[in-house]
Amino acid sequence: MAATVASLSSSLLFSKPSLTLRPFRTLPRIITSSLPSSSSSPPQFNISFAPPKPKPKPSEPDPFSDSDPESGGQLIIPWIVRGEDGNLKLQMHPPARLLHATANSDTATTTTKVTKKNKINKNKSSEVVPKSNYSKAARRFYNDNFKDPPQRLSKVLAAAGVASRRSSEELIFGGKVTVNGSVCNTPQTRVDPAKDIIYVNGNRLPKKQPPKVYLALNKPKGYICSSGDKESKSVLSLFDDYLKILDKRNSGVPKPRLFTVGRLDVATTGLIIVTNDGDFAQQISHPSANLSKEYIAVIDGDVNKRHLIAINDGTVIEGVHCTPDSVELLPRQPDIPRPRLRIVVHEGRKHEVRELVKNAGLEIHSLKRVRIGGFRLPSDLGIGKHIELKQSHLKALGWKS
Template identity: 80%
Template sequence: MNRDKDESNERKKDVFIVASRRSCEELIFDGKVTVNGNVCNTPQTRVDPAKDVIYVNGSRLPKRQPRKVYFALNKPKGYICSSGEKESKSVIGLFDDYLKNWDKNHAGVPAPRLFTVGRLDVATTGLIIVTNDGDFAQKLTHPSTKTSKEYIATIDGSVHKKHLLAISEGTTIEGVHCIPDSVELLPRRQDVQRDRLRIVVHDGRKHEVRELVKSAGLEVSFNDRFPPFNIIQKAITTHAEAYVKS
């Protein structure tokens, strides 16, 4: 099914609008993708979305696909970065009104399937990118990019030099020893009566900042991630979205 001579063809996972790159590859390997009636299990297969008949999980992909969209969201506390857990509030649910009005503004074009670029845990606030562009998400989250992520962690209890040293030495998370790029005790603010730490990491392990702080014998009471992509967070209000790329 390769059509290498046709430069207009694209790799299948590049034209998917159903999920992130990794999820699309899983669909392919699970045999849930067909092209022109044939099961496809090779992500590198080239297709022409305007000509080929592509089915995913028994549903045909439309020939007209939605444009790529990119949102910056200041994630509120209490929301998960997944659309699969019905019992929890999902970040994607904050875009319900946007998606409901899609048909009015884009007649004949299917609505985009949105997902987050990376994840923040349910108790963490801060910048999260929401898109339907799997390649864009892959480029931002792949370890080779070494993208730094800055967190401001509000701490229960007092922070001393020994705690800073312990955090800077790192801790083991999911079998990997994670060391922060930097850790700094911030000056006290009048509106915040607790110590705050600025912690910069790039590994992106689950609950990494909380685990680093916990390894020093402290607990995080509030965690906020600041923009890793040169986006000014103060311009984005909670529950609001803004284009970061057109």
């Protein structure tokens, strides 16, 4: 028994043990510096997250940007135009003058290359195709804002310089006017000079109408405000040179038939408006326009307070009692020894200022009109000279085009 135990122990000492290799896993390293010292409490980790990136704020639309988000990327072009006050301003739509010129221009033509499979006629010139028509919205915008509607036949004849409105009606009643081959005896017939064929005394009326003309004249003494006759001088004769220059400037267009807006008597000088626009003349001369007119009256003799009171009380003219808006005695000037009165009226009846002064017992040496509405006669405009009225001047006169 002892021998058996000794043999087993010796075999265990000198025999090689069997080894089993297992894969070694690397465990993650945990830093426990932030852990609490007590092992009984659960571990707590100090974890913080970065704040989210702010969303970009929508930028305000730039008027000079190439696209508009609301219009789906439509191209917007800013326009720099000069306003009626003479200052430059920025607007997002084309000027009305440009739209009018574009709509009136002839349909442009574009050339396209002829492409064929066999490339025949290489030396032949490219075909010319007309430009596509404007859209319905563009045509509607033009018709509503720029295209002139059909006008009365008598007004068209007067605007073309054939005769005055009344004389044109006499020509129509006399059967001397034909429209599209038929005699027209009704002055109220609506016609379009650009489309209708109009003949007067066998002469065809031009399709193009003369341009609208607005002039301010410093009327001299001794001229009448009508066409006149051989023995009298008309203010319209002072525009002969101007009409010649206008004819050269607008070749192929008939000359405008000028007339005065209202009248000044032959002895009165100063501001008178001359035009060929009947609507303009009717609007500013109608009593509803309520335009005041300022006169400077040079008086023979002395003027005292009772004269001013008498003028301010007014007088009866053609059965209507007329009173001035204001009467003022101006200070004496060294070069003008006679007293001067500033009289403002708005009714504009015939010889109204002269009758007011005469009723007060005074005698007028000279009378000059210096203002109509908000437009004053330029101080540097010589006698017998004229200037072309600008849009601001027309607004000062009360014109609403």
